[in-house]
Amino acid sequence: MDENKMTQAGERLLTVDNLKTTFMIHKTKVEAVRGASIHVDDGDILAVVGESGSGKSVLMKSIMGLLPENAQTTADSLVYMGRNLLELSADQRRKMRGKEFAMIFQDPMTALNPLKKIGAHLTEVLMRYRKLNKKQAREEAIEALRKVGIPSPEKRLDQYPHEFSGGMRQRVLIAMALCCKPKLLIADEPTTALDVTIQAQILELLKQLRDEEKMSVVLITHDLGVVASLSNRISVMYGGLIMEEGLTDEIFYAPKHPYTRALLHAIPQPTTGVKERLEAIPGMAPSLTNPPAGCPFAERCKYACEKCEAAIPAYRQYTKTQRAMCVFTEEELNAMDKEGKADGRTE
Amino acid sequence: MAEQNNQILLETKDLQKHFPIKDFFGRKKQAVKAVDGITFQIRKGETFGLVGESGCGKSTLGRTLIRMYEPTGGQIIFDGEDITKLEGAKLQPYHKRMQIIFQDPYSALDPHHNVEEIIREPMSLYTNASKSDIDEQIVELLKKVGMKADDMYKYAYEFSGGQRQRIGIARALAVKPEFLLCDEPISALDVSIQAQVVNMLEDLQEELGLTYLFVAHDLSMVRHISTRIGVMYLGKVVEIAESDELYDRPFHPYTEALLSAIPVADPKLARSSKRKIIKGDLPSPMDVPGGCRFHTRCPYAKPECSQMEPPLVERTPGHFVACHIR
Numbered sequence: 321m322d323e324n325k326m327t328q329a330g331e332r333l334l335t336v337d338n339l340k341t342t343f344m345i346h347k348t349k350v351e352a353v354r355g356a357s358i359h360v361d362d363g364d365i366l367a368v369v370g371e372s373g374s375g376k377s378v379l380m381k382s383i384m385g386l387l388p389e390n391a392q393t394t395a396d397s398l399v400y401m402g403r404n405l406l407e408l409s410a411d412q413r414r415k416m417r418g419k420e421f422a423m424i425f426q427d428p429m430t431a432l433n434p435l436k437k438i439g440a441h442l443t444e445v446l447m448r449y450r451k452l453n454k455k456q457a458r459e460e461a462i463e464a465l466r467k468v469g470i471p472s473p474e475k476r477l478d479q480y481p482h483e484f485s486g487g488m489r490q491r492v493l494i495a496m497a498l499c500c501k502p503k504l505l506i507a508d509e510p511t512t513a514l515d516v517t518i519q520a521q522i523l524e525l526l527k528q529l530r531d532e533e534k535m536s537v538v539l540i541t542h543d544l545g546v547v548a549s550l551s552n553r554i555s556v557m558y559g560g561l562i563m564e565e566g567l568t569d570e571i572f573y574a575p576k577h578p579y580t581r582a583l584l585h586a587i588p589q590p591t592t593g594v595k596e597r598l599e600a601i602p603g604m605a606p607s608l609t610n611p612p613a614g615c616p617f618a619e620r621c622k623y624a625c626e627k628c629e630a631a632i633p634a635y636r637q638y639t640k641t642q643r644a645m646c647v648f649t650e651e652e653l654n655a656m657d658k659e660g661k662a663d664g665r666t667e
Numbered sequence: 668m669a670e671q672n673n674q675i676l677l678e679t680k681d682l683q684k685h686f687p688i689k690d691f692f693g694r695k696k697q698a699v700k701a702v703d704g705i706t707f708q709i710r711k712g713e714t715f716g717l718v719g720e721s722g723c724g725k726s727t728l729g730r731t732l733i734r735m736y737e738p739t740g741g742q743i744i745f746d747g748e749d750i751t752k753l754e755g756a757k758l759q760p761y762h763k764r765m766q767i768i769f770q771d772p773y774s775a776l777d778p779h780h781n782v783e784e785i786i787r788e789p790m791s792l793y794t795n796a797s798k799s800d801i802d803e804q805i806v807e808l809l810k811k812v813g814m815k816a817d818d819m820y821k822y823a824y825e826f827s828g829g830q831r832q833r834i835g836i837a838r839a840l841a842v843k844p845e846f847l848l849c850d851e852p853i854s855a856l857d858v859s860i861q862a863q864v865v866n867m868l869e870d871l872q873e874e875l876g877l878t879y880l881f882v883a884h885d886l887s888m889v890r891h892i893s894t895r896i897g898v899m900y901l902g903k904v905v906e907i908a909e910s911d912e913l914y915d916r917p918f919h920p921y922t923e924a925l926l927s928a929i930p931v932a933d934p935k936l937a938r939s940s941k942r943k944i945i946k947g948d949l950p951s952p953m954d955v956p957g958g959c960r961f962h963t964r965c966p967y968a969k970p971e972c973s974q975m976e977p978p979l980v981e982r983t984p985g986h987f988v989a990c991h992i993r
Contacts, residue, residue, distance in 0.1 A: 371857040485948040515720040515884060520928035520944045542858060545887070545930035549937030568934045586862040587932055588891035597869075598891070600862035604827050620859075 330361030333504055333536055334383070339395040341375075341382045350608050352378040352391075354560035355632075360504060365530055365537045367547035367568075369583075370557035373605050376540050379557070380506050384423055385413040401503070419449055421504035422497035426512050428489035432481040438465075438492055439477035445499045464495040467532075468525060487518035494525065498533065505529075508540045523550055544583060548572060553641070556580050559606050559616025561632070566642030576636070576644035578653065579617045615645070623648060623656055676746060676878050677732065677846060678708040683740035684724075684731045688953065699952050701727040703902035704741065706979070709846075714872065714879040716893030716910065718886055718925065720949050724902045725882050729848045732880065733765040734758060745846075763793040766839035770851035772831035776823040782809070782834055783819040786841050793842045808837040811874075813867060829860035833867070840871070849881045853888065865892055886929045890914050895985075898922045901952055901960040904979060908986040918988040921945075921961045959991060967992050 341353040353375040360366050370376040382393045385405070398405045400420065405413065417423075425431050432441060442461035446452045452460060458477070465473035468491040481489060490510060497505055507526065511519035527550055530537055541547055547554060548568065555565040556579065564577035575581045585599040603620040606612055612619065618628040627633075627647050635643045638650070648656075684702040687695045701724040709715045717725045730736045732743060734750060743751045750761050769775040776785055783805055790801050806816045812833040823831060832852060839847060849868065853861040865888065871877060883889045889896060889910070896913050898906045898921065906919040917923045924945040931937040947964050950956055956963050962972040972991050979989040 371859060487948055515949075516886060516928040516930075517720060517925060517945055518948065519930070520942060521946075523930075524942075524944060543930065544858070545932040548930065548932050548934040572932070572934050583858060584932070586859050588887045589932070598862035598866055600866050601859035602863070604829060604860065605857075 330363040330536075332359060333362055333364075333401060334358075334360040335397055335399045336379075336383060337396040337398075339379065339382060339393065339398065341378050341387065341391055341393045344390045344392075348609050351611055352560055352608055353382060354611065356557065356560070356562050358555050358562065358565070360536050360538060362503075362536060363530070363534070364553060365527070365539060365551045367539045367541060367551035367554045368557055369541055369544055369547065369554055371542055371605055373608065374557045375560040375608075376557045377508055380423070380508060380538065380540060384417060384421065384506065385410070386417075386423070418445065418497075418502070419500045420502055421506060422500065422502040423506040423508065424490070424493045424497050424510055426509040428486055428493055428513065431493055432489060434481055437478055437480055438484070441492065442477075442496055442499060445496055449500045460499070461495075464499055465492070467498065467529075468492075468495045469521075470495070485518075486514050487521060490514065490518075490522055491525070494522075494529070498529065498535075501533065502535065504536050504538065506538045506540070509542070510539070511546065512542070519546070526550065544572075544587060556583070559611060560608065561616060561645060563617065563646075564642070564644040566639070570639065570642045574638075574642075574650075576638055576642065576650050576653075577617075577646050578621045578623050578648075580644075581653075582621075615647075623653055674711040675708045676711040677880075678706075678744045679732065679741060680706050680744070681741040682706070682728070682731060682738055682743060684727050684736055685739045697953050700902045700955060701952060702731055702738075703955070705902075705904050706741075707897055707904055707907060709878060709880060710894075711878055712872075712876055713894040714881050714892055716889040716896040717880060717882045717899060718884060718889050718896060719899035720925075721884065722949050722952060723899045724952070725899050726850055728899070729850055729880055729882050730767075733767060733846070733848050734761065735767065759793070763842045764844055765846045765848065766842065766844040767848040767850060768832070768835045768839050768852050770854050772828050772835055772855060773823075775835050776831055778823055781820050781822050785823075785834060786838050789838060790841045804841070808841060811840070811871070812837045813863075827860075828856050829863060832856065832864055836864075836867070836871070840875070843875075844877070846878045846880070849879055849883075851883050852881075854883065854885065861888065868892070886926065887932075898925065901950065901955055903960060903989065904987075905961065905990070906986075906988045907979070912986055916986075918982055918986070918993045919961075919990050920965050920967055920993070959989075 337357045338355045339353055340355055343350040343352060356379050368376045381387050395406060439458065439461055442464060443457040446457040446460050461477060462473045465476060470476055470488060470491055484492065511522050514522065526537055529535060539547060539551060551568050554568055554571040556563045558579050564580045571580060575584060582601045586601055588598060601620055606616045606619065614629040614631055615633055618624040633645050633647045635645050636649065637643045682702055682705045685698040685700050688697045688699065690696045705728060719725045727736065731738050738751055742749055745761060786805050786808060787801055790796060805819060809816060809818060814833055853864050856864060872879060881889060881892055893910045895907065896910045897904050900921050906922045913922065914926060917926055924943050927943040945964050950963060958973040958975055959977050962968040969992060977989045977991045979987050982988050
């Protein structure tokens with residue numbers, strides 16, 4: 321697989337090991353991330369896939385240091401290009417944001433200041449972080465807008481956000497994120513608020529920027545379809561834990577975790593005209609205030625047994641790049657499917 | 668699949684819905700032509716999917732059809748009866764026969780009412796069933812949408828998005844409608860929950876013989892659920908066909924582009940296929956381009972495309988398209 325080569329070639333950019341984030345809300349502890357490990361190599365497009373409440377955005381904000389004061393983050397390691405982020409002061413981390421890694425958000429409608437011209441958004445970043453003068457910053461801003469495919473950038477610079485469509489605003493936000501030439505771009509559901517036609521444009525742009533700007537991308541999404549063509553690796557998140565990680569092809573063609581398998585069956589296959597009934601996943605995501613002691617998916621999992629509910633299972637390494645957090649091996653799951661006795665619970 | 672016949676339940680003739688934009692003195696300045704002359708038919712028992720980018724008028728069309736919005740021109744014919752101009756008591760029976768479920772299950776339910784009151788309201792308004800009858804039916808309805816009778820006394824905030832959508836469906840079904848407008852009913856839900864709701868809608872259709880108009884922008888889900896699909900662009904229907912026919916042999920360049928923008932959940936296929944990404948955004952519906960409305964973004968546009976608006980014609984049996992070049 322050509323994808324294999326890509327991952328091995330890159331250098332390690334970010335290592336996150338056993339990261340936990342809890343919030344105190346009205347004296348209740350909410351465990352949003354419960355021990356997640358990810359890593360990003362140079363040139364990676366890593367997709368973090370999960371449902372709402374799975375902790376995917378909180379994980380990224382923990383890495384960026386963007387969480388409010390009632391949040392507490394611990395980790396065995398949180399290392400970005402050899403620097404331990406947990407040892408840095410808030411001020412040092414703030415200086416890294418934007419310059420070293422940047423983040424773009426889901427809703428391009430609210431992320432821009434409606435009272436400021438598009439140009440002012442961009443030049444502010446350039447003057448502050450790159451210490452350019454006004455004229456240089458303006459030139460650089462025009463260049464940045466051109467790079468993200470905004471037509472006649474000289475004119476657009478003097479317009480206000482309301483004069484831009486959703487897709488164009490997302491492009492502006494990407495341009496802002498690129499101003500300081502970050503090594504890592506974290507995109508939190510960048511296309512969820514956009515139409516499919518515009519979504520395709522933005523995804524294409526991200527791919528192109530990865531190649532041209534030599535930047536790594538972490539793409540947070542709830543839609544497996546979106547990442548199939550774009551990412552080279554995928555981490556599947558559920559209940560604050562990474563349930564499975566692997567190369568994109570491994571996740572799509574040889575998923576090992578029951579949750580990943582269920583997710584792939586719950587979306588209609590657009591390529592075949594066959595109208596099979598969708599396999600819905602029963603129930604709903606677990607509560608984060610009082611998370612289950614065992615595997616968070618056990619309650620909805622058709623293979624679950626007592627062992628699953630007792631403790632969080634350990635990772636099982638399948639290939640160099642793929643591992644899944646499940647008590648059963650792939651063969652055991654397949655065997656249960658075959659026997660038609662999916663429910664491993666004893667009565 | 669539900670029994671199919673060609674009996675027409677709902678049809679429109681040159682339907683229009685224009686929203687006036689008034690200036691400071693209340694004079695009409697311009698109009699947003701959200702629905703601008705649409706003629707199409709929905710057959711009894713089918714699921715008609717309606718797709719298009721946001722702002723193309725698909726929700727407005729749906730809501731005008733069920734007389735939630737006042738049409739500004741054309742005709743709506745429901746079950747052989749022209750309902751375009753009906754008002755008050757004459758219109759009421761049609762509100763009972765045509766119901767709607769909404770996109771956002773969070774704002775569609777009154778937070779001050781519990782589930783029982785939410786479902787009871789339409790029943791006591793539109794039917795003359797006795798209180799005990801209604802009580803029985805509420806329990807029955809909740810069971811039908813996969814909820815427990817105990818849920819009756821809970822309030823909307825106690826439920827997740829998927830459960831709220833179930834309550835919304837129970838409320839719509841409470842008056843035993845024949846036609847259900849599903850206005851992006853799964854867009855706000857998680858993938859694992861979407862399949863639950865779609866399966867339930869399919870089961871209910873089979874059980875109750877419902878006809879659906881399914882408005883959505885998730886094209887792969889629309890193909891899954893629809894019998895026939897209409898594609899809308901800037902207030903016009905540009906193509907109508909059986910759903911597999913539309914996905915396999917799209918005629919209109921816009922349909923083609925829309926389909927090729929669907930993210931394919933198959934990495935090898937996604938990497939190998941060449942996408943036709945259309946450039947630019949949807950033009951403003953206040954300032955619709957002349958001629959074919961798509962000509963400003965169309966990769967194949969010819970001079971005549973900006974001159975004359977192409978009519979919707981039947982190209983192959985059951986496959987309608989409005990395009991000069993195809």
